[in-house]
Amino acid sequence: MINIQSLTFSYRKNKPLFENLQLRLEAGHIYGLLGKNGAGKSTLLKQMAGLLFPDSGTCEVLGYPSAKRQPAFLREIFLVPEEFYLPKVSVKRYVNTYAPFYPNFDEAAFYNYLKEFEIPKDQQLTEMSYGQKKKVLISFALAANTKALIMDEPTNGLDIPSKSQFRKVIAAAVSDDKCIVISTHQVRDLDNLIDSIVIIDDHKIIFREDVQTVTDKLSFKTVSRIEETTGVLFADSNLRGHTVITRNAGQEQSKIDMELLFNAILTNHKPIQEIFN
Known part of the structure; x- marks a missing residue:
């Protein structure tokens, strides 16, 4: 599903952030990418999503080089970033605008997720709190039904009941043909959710085992x-x-x-x- 081979990447010349990184993630699993702030988690997720490009080596998702950002690749991957922007439109307008990019988008499921998160479906996105906006984005990501779902610190900004709801909807979303990668430094938020653990420290993968x-x-x-x-x-x-x-x-x-x-x-x-x- 996600295959990273000999990946080297640097923001500054002659100072690699990753060097000869190897990682393979399979469908049917919820992976927890754990690490302290600054360990390189967000950079690694952006490599998977094709927002950053390797200096050398490869990063492939579903057989597609992520750096090429081919339409067939973009239809099957969704990234929930830690920092995000939502336009000044209603929830319905947002769905009507962006759902067509995802051929397997399930509108009924989207509104069910909103109901689960107790988000009013008629509200303007810019009138929502940060936590409400994040729950809308998570709901959209799940409803997109992409084969690769990548989430960067998704529980940041969520209160305790919302974190419990998050674990519930993610656990229900996993399937044999889907790979979910969740990055966090709030390790307890992934208790009872993930089935495989990847720990990154000092820009290296130092542990990779299933639960x-x-x-x-x-x-x-x-x-x-x-x-x-x-x-x-x-x-x-x-x-x-x-x-x-x-x-x-x-x-x-x-x-x-x-x-x-x-x-x-x-x-x-x-x-x-x-x-x-």
């Missing part, structure tokens, strides 16, 4: 005394005790803690990666 593999190989638990727990790979202390990650030697079933894993990978990457290798 099932992570829970097969690692155990997440809370203990009262950390010194009584063997093989601790990472620990975070709080008022309830210590939340730890250990090697899953006994085939235990535990719920993944996305934020704990993210912090563990950033601070103790090598021993954790060795478990997966």
